[in-house]
Amino acid sequence: MNANSPRADRGAIPVAPDHPAISDASWAAIVADYRAKRAEYHRLVTALDEAESRFEAHVELTAPKPKQPESVELPDIKNMTIAQIRAVDDTPENKAAWQQYEQDLAAWTAMRDGLHDTMVGPIECEHDRSLEEHVDAFRALVSYPVSSLTELDEKMALVLGEYEGFDVAPERVAAIQADVRRLNAVAAPNAGDPVIEAAWQRRQEAFAVYNALPDDDGPSTGGYAPGEREQWDIIDAAEETIQTTTANTIRGAMIQLQVGLYHATTSKADESAITRGDFQALRRDDSNLDWPGQMMLAALISLASMVGHKPVDQPTAFNANDWIAKATEAGATFFVRDDELWIGAVTGSASSEVVEQLRAELDDERRQLVRDALAARGLLCVEA
Structure with missing residues (x-):
């Protein structure tokens, strides 16, 4: 992939309401109240910090904190006993100095507290009240269905x-x-997402063509090598359709998340797994997904589990899970070697003929669907 290829700033995916039983106006009011309470709280956080700074500067300028009496110098302390050291500190003058310091400190502390109540107290009360209102508004927002x-x-x-x-x-x-x-x-079970799914198919086909282009087939123009621009135009147009179309199904929402997740990584391994719909493959220690990317991945895995681990790009004409069940019953084993799916069976056994027949049903596309389904269910072994 050309890292310098222009990409549009997609923004958030707009999706229309699909549950009229609850008023959208109520949600809008809750969000508006939360935003207002949050803004007011942060305004008062700044105001409180500024008031504290003014207070500290005023105290430092007009009434500095009393200083402790200076310590009596003990030039020969190494040769003095503990009793002799205490006797030096225990003079009437030293006692009087410390007593005066403690009185001055108590008076200064009382003065400082009173001045703080006057200069900072009112804004501090507003801040505390605003914090409670902000927390209540946030709880209302989170709990609202x-x-x-x-x-x-x-x-x-x-x-x-x-x-x-x-x-x-x-x-x-x-x-x-x-x-x-x-x-x-x-969610409407029969609404479908034909526009999103068709756009996804165009995107997949364009990526397949793009990935098959030779690494060096001539000079680049505008950041694109020969043949790349045409495919990226198809990909960009397809993604624009996916981003701006309302999803009616979990499958449609998964496609939107899948495209978003693709743009959250720069790893070729991650990009390949996202394109295949192999979400479990992204849950590895060396994945470079950041926190928002990991959240999108978690949402995709959760949504996939809701529809029986059905990969986003799995056509309805072929059920990979049913095929796996038949192959497993016939004693087939599955593993990945050199990034290829291998399907094995005991040679010469009656079941090996069944496995061979099932293996013959798989073209490249169906083999990939089986691999995706195996990975989603944690049944795929990758040889080191």
Whole structure:
């Protein structure tokens, strides 16, 4: 792939509401309230910091903190006993100096506390009140049962923004999972996503042609080698369609996530696994997916499990899981050697003929679908 090929800034995937039972206006009001409360809280955080700075500067300028009495010098301390050292500190003058210091410190502390209440106290009270309102608004936002994938996307973005730099609390993740399950339960089962699936097929075919181009087939023009521009135009147009089309099914949403995940990595191994729909292959230690990419991957794996581990690019005419069940019953074994799927059987046995017949049913596309299904179910062994 040409790393310098121009790519459009896709932005968030727009998806229309699909669950009219809950008012979108209610969600919009909750989001607006949360945004307002969050903005006000952050304004007061800044205001509190500024008030604290003004207070410290004022105290330092007008009433510096009392200093401790200077210590009595002990030039020959190495040759003095503990009693002699204590006797030096125990003079009436030294005692009086420390007593005066403690009185001055207590008076200064009381003055400082009173001045802090006057200069900082009001804004501190506003800050604390705003924090409580911000937390309440955030809890209301997380717990609200969203009515569409658009709202779910917005909720996830707001939650991740709130936890930026920190792990998302399990109860927040659980609330989002509840949204996903509910939206899946009410999704129109027969609506289909023909536009998204057709665009996905065009994208897959263009990538296949692009990947088959020779590494060096002439000078580049505008960042593209000969033959690349045509394929990238097809890919860009297909991805634009996928990004702007409303998904009606889990499969359609998975395709949208799959394209987004593709652009979240720079690893050829990851790109290949994403294109194949081999999501489990991405859960390896050396994957270069960042945190947002890992979240998209988790969503894809979760959605795949909801539809029986059916790969995104698996056509309905061939059921890889049924084929695997038949081959397994006949004693077939599966493993990957040199990045190719091998299907073995005991030579000379009656079942080997069944496995051979099943193997003959697989063209390149079906073999890849079987490999994807095996990987999704954790049944694929890769030889070192």
